Amino acid sequence: MNLKAQLAISLIDKWGLVASKIEGETSNGGNRLLVMTPKEMVGRAMETAERAVDEMTALGWITEE
Numbered sequence: 001m002n003l004k005a006q007l008a009i010s011l012i013d014k015w016g017l018v019a020s021k022i023e024g025e026t027s028n029g030g031n032r033l034l035v036m037t038p039k040e041m042v043g044r045a046m047e048t049a050e051r052a053v054d055e056m057t058a059l060g061w062i063t064e065e
Contacts, residue, residue, distance in 0.1 A: 003062065004049045011045035019044065 001009075019041040020033040036044070056062045 004046075004053045007049035007052060008042075008045045011048055012042060015041055015045060 015036075019036040021036055021040070022031045023034040024032045026032050053062070
């Protein structure tokens with residue numbers, strides 16, 4: 001499994017129960033949060049992992065996937 005896949009799985013594991021998105025306001029002006037769907041959460045984890053590995057590679061922090 002490459003680094004992007006490992007990172008994405010780690011993020012899915014951590015975000016699985018708490019990933020949320022802002023969906024309007026409460027009556028007192030706070031953010032109303034909704035839990036992300038599995039599709040949204042997995043997509044965000046994959047995008048985050050790809051971006052992180054790309055940035056770390058560009059900075060020379062990692063040299064292979």
